[in-house]
Amino acid sequence: MHGLGNKTHTHEFLFTLRNQPIPSTMPQPVPPSWKDLGKSASDLLQKDYPIHGTSLEVKTLTPSNVAFKVAGTRDSASNSITGDIEGKYTDFKNGLTVTQAWTTSNLLRTQVELENQLANGLKLDLNTTLNPAKSQKAAILTAIYKQPSVHTRAVADVFKGPTFTADAVVGHDGFLVGGEASYDVSSGKLNRYAAAVGYSAPEYAVTIHSLQQLSIYSASYYHKVSKDVEAGARAVxxxxxxxxxxxxxxxxxxxxDNAAFVKAKINDAGLLVLGYTQALRPGVKASFGLALDTAKLNDTSAGNAAHKVGASFTFNS
Incomplete structure (x- = not known):
């Protein structure tokens, strides 16, 4: 009887084990695109430093999903003023976006985007530029395909070359490997290629690029130290x-606080750049930047171009 009881318990254990749900593996996320590898560190070191002049940007959105943007910039070095007006229509149901812009340099830009219509994860993008006064034109056709663990892109510059550029990024458990190559049809050879590896986690990211035919090496690092502090570095x-x-x-x-942040960076040449951004109210943001050449702090000449100051204002309604 004792042996029979053990056998019964064994059968019950095996039955329970066989009927346990098999744990499923977490799906891999879509990795960043080639141009976004190392984006966290790049944004930390490049964005929100308006030191080259004064800029103003106004964005509005109509009930019919048409967004308008008017932007203007005054360059502090040349005192030139440039601007553009842009209109963007988005059809969310059909995955269609049409953007048209006209700049003060008489450039007409048109962009047509179609996403997730021909295939899930496929986006087609046609970007054209026309300068009627100089009879200059350009057309770039881009196909982007992204799925879990892979993000690829193919670009054809129709009038220049023509040139075909392809890049791809593969990711698994935070590890990223990517490459890019550009082929010129007229010359019949590769005119650009590059590679990159990296690792991305929620709190930090490391990326190493080899650019310009593997002649330039760049390593970047980003770390979210806490919810209020971020740090990063780049070596080239x-x-x-x-x-x-x-x-x-x-x-x-x-x-x-929730409406303001400060940024600071310094390079090996001694250039110190400071930035301050304040949300004045919902949809209204002001940014101020200051660049100081610490090696020339005592240079008070009026023509000293080492020290720069600027501001940026954004209105979004």
């Missing part, structure tokens, strides 16, 4: 540079 080594050495840039971002 150009094997063809005559000066030699590695250029290094480090920066940080700190949130003062």
């Amino acid at each position: 080594y150009d094997t063809k540079a005559t000066t030699g050495g590695v250029s290094i840039e480090v920066g940080t971002k700190a949130y003062l």
